[in-house]
Amino acid sequence: MSTGDDLPNLLGDCVHCGFCLPTCPTYVLWGEEMDSPRGRIHLMQQHAEGSPLSGPMVEHFDRCLGCMACVTACPSGVQYDRLIEMTRADVEREHPRPLRERAVREAIFRLFPYRRRLRALRGPLRAYQRTGLDRLVRRTGVLERISPSLAAMERLAPPLGRAPRLPTRVAARGGHRATVGMLTGCVQGEFFPGVNAATARVLALEGCDVLIPKGQGCCGALSLHAGREDEARAFARRTVETFEHTDAIVVNAAGCGSAMKDYEKLLADDPAWSRRAAALSAKTRDLTEFLVELGPRAARAPLPVTVAYHDACHLSHAQGIRSQPRALLAGIPELTVREIADPEICCGSAGTYNLLQPEAAAELGDRKAVNVDATGAELLVAANPGCSMQIATALRRRGADIAVAHTAQVLDASLRALGRDALVEHAS
Template identity: 70%
Template sequence: MNPELINDCVHCGFCLPACPTYTLWGEEMDSPRGRIHLMKQYVEGTALTPEMAGHFDACLGCMACVSACPSGVQYDRLIESARAEVERVHRRPVADRAFRALVFGLFPYPRRLRALRLPLRLGERLTPRLRPLLERLDPRLAAMAELAPPVTRRVRLPRRVAARGERRATVGVLTGCVQGEFFPGVNAATVRVLAMEGCEVVIPPGQGCCGALSVHSGRAEEAAGFARRTIETFERAGVDTVIVNAAGCGSSTKEYAELLAADPAWAARARALRFADLAEFLAELGPVAERHPLPVTVAYHDACHLAHAQGIRAQPRALLATIPGLRLREVPDAAMCCGSAGTYNLFQPLAARDLGDRKAEQVLSVGADLLVSANPGCTMQIAAAARRRGERIRVAHTAEVLDASLRGLPPTTLGRAREHTSGPTSAERAQ
């Protein structure tokens, strides 16, 4: 924890209303400035207590405070370094260590996630019955079961897709872990949209985790290993621009040079690659493919690691605005986190549930036909919260909406495979 970064905080309080955990509990030590105060105590010699570690663990890392801070405090760097210190010196209870080992031994590995597909398919109907038992065993297991998305058909992407018409760029695509295994249609739509906009698309096989889940949880060494592998993968593919369609992954890959700063050679290799969010890249490239009308009302959700960490807010909305017939509705209190935050909804299920319920209520209040988000964790979190309310909400990625318009598909194709209940949609209830 860098004392100079800690001292940048003047404790003005602008971060308080932006912080999800302070909003939930009103506890000073669960606000950004409160956590920075604890960091200051620690670097000045106070031992890292279980209570102190608990306050750091309770932070979502959503970076809303970074957007709100008038002093430019780099809370993102501070909380990541604090979590790394927690992992280094704090001894967690046995049950916590076991659950974390399960999560980090599973989610960053696509092949292991792939092995879950059959159990998840078998468990889709059993989950409501098993939930009370899982709640008694461990609320975190219940949260994991509840968040699991419906298992969809696997999509095998080719290694290379030619540009439609004149080639305007050559790019790689990061397929991701959860995105690739549970939302393969998002990757397929991403590749099609890029190709239709004049990009030759390279999809290297054998991709692994980018390291986002690890770096956000203080596992810096593990994250660095994933980063090196990702860099090597795209170097071998011969591309210098990599498109990322998951907000958390995009945020982490853009910080590879900082993550690998201790090794100047690797840091230089990281800087030689450009990682760009899909909406960011498409907005810069400019549209050439014909948009067909898509008569649908959309509620766009700002994923925290897209809006706060990467500063990408206008680009997705601008892309959606190019689609004839699409009506965009803003979600109230859009800057507040939905409670997903990478692995947060698994490690802190009660707080995540409260935030998810708030976000689902706000999304449903606008009466949209479709929720559009740019992060798989947000998609699962908000859909699960809507199900708890007995609501059916169709969800799609920005890439899928653009893909439907470019291909002239009807709006009913969007989000169809992810519906979980037979109740009316929020739009139907509003009529």
């Protein structure tokens, strides 16, 4: 990432015009200047000029979702994404957090980036859900009293079924067009394995040999967006090693794709890795981005369903990918796409935000659920596992009977002519 020497120049780009305010989730919630991008930039300026990172200052930085909506809205080109990541790295280096908060953060980052640890959790969690113990625990409110973060983690867990294991190679169907590596992800791989299976099938049906390296690990997205730079760099180097010999890398999780496209900056100061990281960033593609570039070949069967499409922040704001998923959905006969009001406002997931700031995240999730429900759609389509869990949880709180699926699952249902009922049944 950028060094501290870049900070004064980046801070000076902000002219405090306020165009960011209507798109900032925390400013929309609370109307507090210091919980807006320009307010946080003012605090960053104070820190750059020598003010120590006080508790209240850090709290305003922690409340930021890092959704990048302000980057999209800014007419001056302020690189707030780089500013908040540098600032969070400063916070991790300089600010002593209270013991309980450190413990919660450490637990999160010792679990979620590690597939084997998540896999070990699957069995007990599945039994917990199947016996109905989850409903009893929620009624008692015991987890809320122990830790709001632990309660949020429990509520967000999707219903777990059997987890299909993917082979290391899925052969192209109907003639070879491309060879791609596929990132399976941590949360995506263990909590939404059906999304990965659908992704591999769609790519194969469109003529791609899909390579799924067995030894792949976390891409580092959660660590990067939380200011844990050394940890993120270690994950990035391992991912570069795993995928650098493939022609293209296809990613189906918005946060992961965004992080991998940033490897070039993350490892820019490392002579041994900068060139390799830049090469990997250049060939990383979101699934929808890749499929639109490749062009459709497989026949689409009709899918008579009305869907609402959700713009994941790290897809729309960080990667600038908005038209591609809509174009793919529009190419399915009899499928109707409805837009969600206020699409630029984050759903509240934001990596680990809904675990570390559960009250604010729940407010944003409820706002999003109201807007999704208002579309009258039967199915919500989202492109990030965090968004899927966050919005599904908020829809359940609202009592809305709307399933959530990934774009890959919708395409898979059409390409394999599974029909509407099968799609909705397999959605989360």
